[in-house]
Amino acid sequence: MRQITLILSALFLCGFQIHSQNYKFGKVSKEEVLQKEHPIHKDANAAVLYRKQKVYYDLNQHEGLNLITEIHERIKIYNKEGFDWATKEIRRYTGVSDEEDLVQLKGYTYNIIDGELEEEKLRNDEIFEEVTSRYNENTKFTMPAVTEGSVIEITYKIKSPFLGSIGRTPLQYLIPMDNLELEVMIPEFFTFRRYFNLKSLLNFDLQEKKENFSYNFTSTSRSGNRVVTTQASHNSIKYMLSVYGVNRENIPPLKKEPHVENLHTYAAFIDWELMFTKFPNSMVENYSETWEGVARSIYNDLGIADELNKDNYYDEELDQVIAGLSDPRMKAEAIFEFVKQKVKWNDYLGFYPDNGTKKAFEEGSGNTGDINLLLISMLRYAKLKAHPVLLSTPSNGVPLYPTRDGFNYVIAGLELDGDLVLMDATDPKAAIGELPKRARNWQGRLLKEKEKSSWIDLMPNYFSENAIKMNYKFDGSGVEGWNWKSYSKLLAKKFRQDHSGAEQNNDIENRLSSISNIEISDYEIENKDKLGAEILEKFNFQLASASENIGDKVYLKPMLFDAILENPYKEEERYYPVYFDYPEVKTYSINIMIPNDYNIVSLPESTVVNLGEDDGQFKFIVNGAGNVIRLSSIITIKKTAFLPSEYDFLKKFYANIIKKHSEAIVLEKTLEDANSERAESGR
Known part of the structure; x- marks a missing residue:
């Protein structure tokens, strides 16, 4: 009996210590900073002590409906190899007429100095904005005063007008995650399909419940001519919320192994696909896509078709390059080398042209879309059958459902001698038929102007x-x-x-x-x-x-x-x-x-x-x-x-x-x- 009592007491004490940890922002403890190694994963360079992600819709009578994502992370740095986790990059989408906003960004680094817990605030002049493409901007910063043993803590919100873009919610990192809280609250007007990563070794229990919600607001009206009276009325909008949640402790890191193409491919996560919306007094609007629909919209809506048909800015130079060449392969090789010499890759990915092929040609620099669409345009000018091939790089993962975000790269596919020869002019060391490793990610989507798109194999079929x-x-x-x-x-x-x-x-x-x-x-x-x-x-x-x-x-x-x-x-x-x-x-x-x-x-x-x-x-x-x-x-x-x-x-x-x-x-x-x-x- 005494032994059972001791065991129960130990379990109670352990549970009390776990749950008594204060994860409120700014409440980092001295014990967290003093911790020398991870209690379970002794070789970890860093660990996520706590991560909370909350996704919900905010209804405002002045701004309308916005999608809000709140992030709070507390990370322990054990040694110098873990310093990379003190550098953060927050990606935001920018559309043609609207964009996502990063708000309420705060960060602190905690250290023990002379036996006392001290904090160092992330300053505004340590935060940098970077335009990575026409549709994406990054906010980058490195937390200050980071040393071995530091604990860093950051919190921020992303306010998005793109209501269907919940995207991917991560559940696992390359480092241990001690505590994870995920909450996604979706109004009844939106119906999402949820996809767990089936390649992950971990299984998660996604809790689901329904809640009543009401949004209260006040509207005013004016009446009268000479004497104007203002009358306020109180209104309320009531609807149901679907609330999804994950609460998990001791999530192991992804295990590093040799000859793994991209370890993040096997991370646990949930992808959220907007299937349809149904607002009051409105028809159902479907958003689910097919791969053919995605491919066709990319080809026609994002300017790819227009870019491929422009040739009046390079024709004179290209005529000199292919002068006297009649063999299709020799033409293709000459054009390929010409593009590689003329336009250098700026390290930005994308299947659409950031600068436009003309500007990239004139300035000598562009992203993957600028360069390879220029290549396809020139091959077509030379009467060769060339087509865009959309793909996802290993770092972008393998898409789980049809979406534009499933692609982030484009190469050229050339019909030559009965085969489809793949070409990527962003790689100065490549010959035709040789793709860089970043572009060899199983399958790509071949886009033909007047035919249906199709999947093709990107892996080499030769020794x-x-x-x-x-x-x-x-x-x-x-x-x-x-x-x-x-x-x-x-x-x-x-x-x-x-x-x-x-x-x-x-x-x-x-x-x-x-x-x-x-x-x-x-x-x-x-x-x-x-x-x-x-x-x-x-x-x-x-x-x-x-x-x-x-x-x-x-x-x-x-x-x-x-x-x-x-x-x-x-x-x-x-x-x-x-x-x-x-x-x-x-x-x-x-x-x-x-x-x-x-x-x-x-x-x-x-x-x-x-x-x-x-x-x-x-x-x-x-x-x-x-x-x-x-x-x-x-x-x-x-x-x-x-x-x-x-x-x-x-x-x-x-x-x-x-x-x-x-x-x-x-x-x-x-x-x-x-x-x-x-x-x-x-x-």
């Missing part, structure tokens, strides 16, 4: 290859030879991006830094600046010590510095799918010459390992004859996405690669030479 050839001589201890590497397609594009800076020999010494005593000479590279071409690297190398002697045996690992020795998949279990950027082939062809006075004792066993039914393959073949050993290794990854249930297969697949790449050739000196050496040593 990118890294081929390695190596010939070397083994002298009984060290090796000397040459190495030849080639990179094709998107692997060549990645090489150009990774080594675009001023590097000596493209940083080859650091890339081979796992071998401490290697000497590199006669380094050459071909086609590094020739976009779309295969890159070739060549160099000679020398290793003074490349083998290990155990007894009378010599052990030589033939892959040398090109072996794969570390498994990228170390975790026991996987939570999210594994993504590869593109289908890939890596081939090794190695020829080794051993001295005539050595015999081959054993070679690594040849093997073939399949990944899934037809998702990939590892082939490892070794042959030896006389004083020549030949090794071939081929790693093929065909599939670009593997489910968590397939993780063990992928992990074992790479374990097999590492095992074979680590195995050694065993050699020994011929008996006659060994006896001769022993005789020499005995004199």
Whole structure:
């Protein structure tokens, strides 16, 4: 009985401590600032101690109806790696004739100084406004006086005239969230559909209830000619509210794993889609869309069609670029390079032109919409069949329902030789058919002027290859030879991006830094600046010590510095799918010459390992004859996405690669030479 009493007392005390925490704005406690680490997630760099989001409609007789979103966040910074959470960016939508307003922004940073709790206020001169596109503005600020251990607290409201734009309400972050309160209050005039993110590992209970609500206001009327009398009348509007709520404690952070395309894709959230409105004495007005309706409205309503038909500002220059070219591919390549040289990307995303294609062309700068719509317009001018392709970048996520907000990017789709070739002129390192990683997000919507739009695959359907050839001589201890590497397609594009800076020999010494005593000479590279071409690297190398002697045996690992020795998949279990950027082939062809006075004792066993039914393959073949050993290794990854249930297969697949790449050739000196050496040593 005493033990039960103690347990109940402990639970009561724990519950009292949890619920006695004051989350009113400005009531940060000394204990919160003194906390050294998160009590559950010890490796967290920061944590959300409290987050409250309240969404409701405010009816005002002077302004009418507005959608209000209130945010209150209290965040704990544990170490320097968590400082990024002290920088905030609040996005607001600005329409043609109206815009969202950010009001009542307040922020404080709390620290312990000389044993006392002190606060530092966010000042107005620390808040900056940034226009990111024609329809979006950001308010950015970094909280003052942030150090390890700080607690920051911010609150603000967004007042929106766009009544259907509740959008997305987040339920999970990259850091732990200790307490979450969400309340969404919707009048009976609006009907929303709610979508939970089905890719999230978390389930949330969305509470729902109905409440009566009345809005009271006073109206005045005047009467009379010479003597004017004013009469006030009190009025009331009554309606039902649907109130939705989430109250949750101890929400875990998103788990970071290698080869995850975009971790936010798996965050818990709710998307709110306005289906229809029904106001008193009015007809039902539907807002639900189809993807075809969304695509058509973007094409016609946002000026894309008009931009594509303008050509009188570039025609003279473009005529010179394509003069004498009749082959469609050569025309496309010339136009593609012309646009990339003429207009530079300003780092802003968008499927519509911010500046307009003409202004972007004249000023030499634009967003993704300006540049790629200009590209499509020029391709059409050259009598090529080019179309806009709308897509969502990984950071924008995958839309759960048809909406314009489901897209934030546009590229060009060119009909060429029976295929659709995708092009993005915002990327200076891209050739035609090569998209940057930000644009490879599963599917895009192809818009044709007089045909229905359709979904197309954005992922590459071709292999990118890294081929390695190596010939070397083994002298009984060290090796000397040459190495030849080639990179094709998107692997060549990645090489150009990774080594675009001023590097000596493209940083080859650091890339081979796992071998401490290697000497590199006669380094050459071909086609590094020739976009779309295969890159070739060549160099000679020398290793003074490349083998290990155990007894009378010599052990030589033939892959040398090109072996794969570390498994990228170390975790026991996987939570999210594994993504590869593109289908890939890596081939090794190695020829080794051993001295005539050595015999081959054993070679690594040849093997073939399949990944899934037809998702990939590892082939490892070794042959030896006389004083020549030949090794071939081929790693093929065909599939670009593997489910968590397939993780063990992928992990074992790479374990097999590492095992074979680590195995050694065993050699020994011929008996006659060994006896001769022993005789020499005995004199």
